[in-house]
Amino acid sequence: MSDLQKTTEILRDLIGFPTVSVDSNLAMIDHLATLLADAGARIDIQRDPTGKKANLFATLGPEGDGGIILSGHTDVVPVADQDWSSDPFVMDERDGAVFGRGTCDMKGFIAACVAMAPTFAAAVTTRPLHFAFTYDEETGCIGGGALVENLREKGLRPALAIIGEPTEMRVIEGHKGCFEYTTHFTGLEGHGSSPDLGVNAVEYAARYVARLLDLKDRLRARAPADSRFDPAWTTINTGGLHGGVAHNVIPGKAHVDWEMRPVQPGDAELVKRDLHEYCANHLLPAMQAIDPSATIRTETWGEVVGLEPMIANAARDLVMELTGANGADTVPFGTEAGLFQTLGMDVVVCGPGSIAQAHKPDEFIALDQLDQCVTMLHRLTARL
Template sequence: MTSTEDWLERLIAHPTVSAETNLPLIGEIEAALLKAGAVCERFPDPTGQKSSLLARFGPDVSGGLMLSGHVDVVPVDGQDWTVPPFAMTRKDGRLYGRGSADMKGFVASVMALAEKLHSVRLTSPLWIAISYDEEIGCVGVRPMIEDIEARGIRPDLIVVGEPTLMQLGLGHKGKMAFRVTATGVPRHSAEAPLALNALHLATDFVMGLRRLQEEIEARGPREPGYSVPYATVHVGSLVGGTVVNLVPDKAELLMECRMMAADDPLALAERIGKIAEAVLAPYRERFPEAALDVKDTGNYPGLATDTDDPAVLAFAGCLPAGTGQCWLSFGTEAGLFAQALEAPVIICGPGNMEQGHRPDEFVAESQLGLCDAVLARSVDRFCRGYLGSASYVPKQMYGKM
């Protein structure tokens, strides 16, 4: 196996779902980085059972490159795997295992590169940012970003290694998630017109959201490159009631909005609040206890990176000729980095998100090899003094394209 494949096998063996600790994996990564000469700092969660990790190679100065990835994975419960999910399986040029695509493949490539840096002189820093609980709302990266911002760390470029098939990812949608609790007035179903059905309130609210979606589709901001080039409003769960002969007084729905970077999330949240008010208005006098409580349960911003930014162009020069650009409908931590730091952020990593979260998740060996070469070239360009040379062709000292 290559060093990257060896690291991927080690990473997959840690079942770092959000319900479990990630400390054994962070400890293994940290020990390897320290041995290679990095300066490391942990950012533990309030329970002390999880931690993010920030590492630096080279001088503690402005500029350089930051490589960012998360090591948490989604659960495998209820999925029909034909290979062990937490043991790497090699078959037909593919490497199978939970997280192989999303996104331990990228982290493995970063680690293999880091282990080769002990004899390389860097003129600008290489930062490695490893986070936890990305899959449940980009939780673990936030305290680390706050510290990075407060310390004035400003890389020339931040690369978030979510799977893009090694295309240049220039944007992704943001997200707002809500829990909406409907409160009605119960009564025996034989006298249902004298009650207020919480499920009816909830479904009226859903209809309001559907009208909002139609309006966004017709007149909302659009950004090219996305499969759906406008914001989306989606209800994923609706529950309420206990038995058929009792009018329910409680119902709950879970919803989300996926927004373009140009959308105003506060304005969209206000529109959702007004839909709730409009649903309740006819019942206020007769049923003062009626309510539609809209609670924000998590959010992250979208990303829109300037394609003409010099650092983005420099990284694009590290990719094979003819590499395409892409815009991601799924969210990443990139928007948080871009929002907090005065630095361009791109998304580029091995594998295909179509494999992520699914049984028999895999990454192609060829994708890892390409990632190894691109990261080596990007370190040459951003951390070894060659950023200003547009004609520079990096030495292939770590791998081949």
């Protein structure tokens, strides 16, 4: 059986684990741990505080610093309300592609890494090779943050990390951060015929959204002249405004889901400071003039730093050599790469499949993309 066939068979099993972020990933982690242990890897399963999810950190080769990390996340986005032509958790191979939830984002890369583990084990001699498979990337890179903190506490310093997000095997050396929030408004319910006697949480939430729209325009004007991102500026997206129970009831609760993707650290601080001052000086006093118990509270889902392009980046240079690429790009979407960069590692993003297929019904990965990934990993064995 070829390595591509092995990868496809492992991917078939991984698709069968419905690791939607709200659910446990333990069954998939245990399966991966067994496969890697069979290849001779040392296994470290790191559970989250609930005990229902875990990261897997596995190592081949000698102990110590200076190794290479191959990293991917095990969780996938929901399939609810999506129109799939086949069962999203049963692999469907047709037309030169493999269909199923998580095929490109990013179980295909994980499957290729695990399929290559026996080959890696026979080749690794001078420095360790690590596999880092995380939970809850889709909901704020929570597992990646925990794994990086675990490495920091242990004092383990791998040299390079390859994050296998779907880039169509392009070499990516930079991406924006991703900061996600929910801002909650608690007002005072009442009858719709007397709006001045209540605190309409939806209306104040709408004013907050208007402020976000104003900030979007201000951030566009702050785009760095040398920005390599598309779009070149820090973006804000309002993902949802929720509240209200009936046409004739003053809503007492509302919340706004929103995110920003900074291209420079100062932008994030500008947004947070502006919103804090706007709430403290304008919205909240108006709300509390009617009901002193009215509140505005912002919940942070995740503040994931971006991957900063570096002049010297050994991970980028290595993957360019392995893939034959003659340049490196940036992308607007976020990954766990910046978390690894905070440890002082050189980091690159490169993996099979297209981000255009991620999160959609009938998600797929082309078999030729998987084959290119397997080829890259084969070439990596010579560097172990």
